[in-house]
Amino acid sequence: xxxxxxxxxxxxxxxxxxxxxxLQPVKGLLFHHGSRWYGACSADxxxxxxxxxxxxxxxxxxVREITLQHPIINHTAVEKAVTATKEVYLKAAxxxxxxxxHEWQKDDxxxxxxxxxxxxxxxxxxxxxxxxxxxxxx
Numbered sequence: 001x002x003x004x005x006x007x008x009x010x011x012x013x014x015x016x017x018x019x020x021x022x023l024q025p026v027k028g029l030l031f032h033h034g035s036r037w038y039g040a041c042s043a044d045x046x047x048x049x050x051x052x053x054x055x056x057x058x059x060x061x062x063v064r065e066i067t068l069q070h071p072i073i074n075h076t077a078v079e080k081a082v083t084a085t086k087e088v089y090l091k092a093a094x095x096x097x098x099x100x101x102h103e104w105q106k107d108d109x110x111x112x113x114x115x116x117x118x119x120x121x122x123x124x125x126x127x128x129x130x131x132x133x134x135x136x137x138x
Contacts, residue, residue, distance in 0.1 A: 017121075021045040021052075025125050074124055081119035088115045 016039030017026055026039035029046045033053045040046035092108040093099045101109060 015039070019045050020049050024128070025121055074120075074127070077120045077123040077127075080123050081116045084119040085112060085116045088112055 016037060019026055019041035020038040024041040027041050029040040031038045031046055031049055038049050040049055089112055092112055096104040096108055
């Protein structure tokens, strides 16, 4: 049975994937405040989000003091994500009898993009945790 993403409850379809405190990937921790859900990467950040929400009206209005203003694309991570999703692409192309992405069923397009984004985030998370190794050729 195939479940259409548009038929999923909004929470399952659009859950937070970045920590509302530091913008790191969410580790499954969520906080419900009013009619909104906020994601957290750690129990410590979950508590900080709760405190900020409960004590600052500015937060409720979307006024935040997050240092990251514009995300930066990691081109190496994009290339690795494309490489890692090649098999998913080929299977979907065969299933849809076309290598032209816009001719595919929507569920297959969504599945491909989800996989690519997941691979991108895995690479970026690993890099954030271990740092970027720059080898000196000298």
